[in-house]
Amino acid sequence: MKSRRSSFLDRVVQRRALARWREAARAAGSLDLAQLPLLRSDARALRREIDSVLHQVDGRLQMPRIGADSVPAPPTSDWTWRPELWRGPVSPFGVAGAQNRAQLGRELTLFHDCDESEITLRQIRNRHDSDLAPCALRMDVFRFNGSFLSFVLDLPETALQRLHLNHLVRLDMKLELERPLEIFCRLNIKHGPNSEQLVREMPLTQGDSFVEFDLAYTRMNEKRLEKAWVDIIFERPAMNQILLRDLTFSRYPRAEL
Template sequence: MAKRFQALIEGALQRRYLRQWARVARLAERQDAATLKAYRSRARQLRRQLDKVIHIAEGRLTLPLIGSNAFRRPMGSDWGYRPQLWRGPLGRPGMAAVETRATFGDEITVFHDCAVSELTLRQIRNTREADLAPFGLRMDVFRFDGSFLSLAIDLPPDAAAGLTRRHLVRVETIIELEKPLEIFARLNVRHGPNTEQIVRELPLHEQDVFVDFDLAYTNLNEKRVDRVWLDLIFEGPEMNQIILRDLALSRRPRAEL
């Protein structure tokens, strides 16, 4: 009952406030300069707060919902993960002239050897019907005088927990390119002083872009696995816009032969 009464009061106050500003708008043409300055100042303060509310509401109510970790996982998967950048808003949504070893969020580190960086990164909101990830990553590369560009994506400790040579690790992504280029995914598994690395080229020409890493062909010491991370390596990225709409990882035990 109290909430209903409060809603009625708030509704009445809002209607009154709207009528006041409608009257100000009607009379604005006939007001003197001093009065107009006062109204302009008040209107700007109000607009800042309204824009903030609209921005937050659109971000939270636009599909897919923020925080979503929903994605297709192969049958039998015992672990799955969508990194932070594709799941929720970052505190710093964009970077320009990105230097090597710069971090973007808590999980992504950029590596390159450019003398002058003309690379920008920006987190974008996904709104397409086909998107499952709430956010995406847009990378704009202009002049590129280096020999390599990669993104290192740290994975949480549970990616390493229970990882064995029987596992297949899948990386699935949605990528848009301004012009064609080659992108390689490298899975890194550290076990003690050693690191196993498996490299696969992403099949960008196919409808479903994913690769599987088979750990059976590694020399993995299962008892000493302590860290897993993924590198995305971009070949010839100059003058290109690359949008990673989604990135998700999963693992499953391989079938017994």
């Protein structure tokens, strides 16, 4: 009985709130100018919350299902990972005029040195039958007067557990570009006071592409691993739309010779 009463009262409160905003919409044309800034502020605050709810609800109701985590990887992989932005809704889910160090979710950060940013980031839903990731990242770049533009993705602690010099780390992308673009991927591993870096160029192809980082070419101290992250660097990105439909990592031991 209590739950029914609560549900009924919730609907009553919701109807009253909707009625208040309908009345506000009708009255907005005749209110004193001094009253409009407060009304606008209240309306924008409400819209942000509603947009956030719709973003998450729409995401869960569409395919692929939110939380789907099927990661394509070599059969000998002992670790796989898809970052949260491609698994489900993040907050914020969009940034216009993205400034240096703008973030989407907890794991992805944008870096650039533009004086005036004309960069837009937005998390969108995947809807293709071939998509494994529920979500995607779209970046629109218009005028670009900086010298660098990159994403930084922090890898989870699980990436470092039982990580050895005989491992290969693989980064897979499903990519759509408005025009050809050079993309470089840099794996960074901090061990004690030192850091190792491996750089690979992502093949210039639409669709599925990947790079591999061979840890045998580093002097990584397996006993002092602290942190790992990947830089995804975009060369001359002006006037381009970059759509990352999926991004996954895997790790597997090198075949013995």
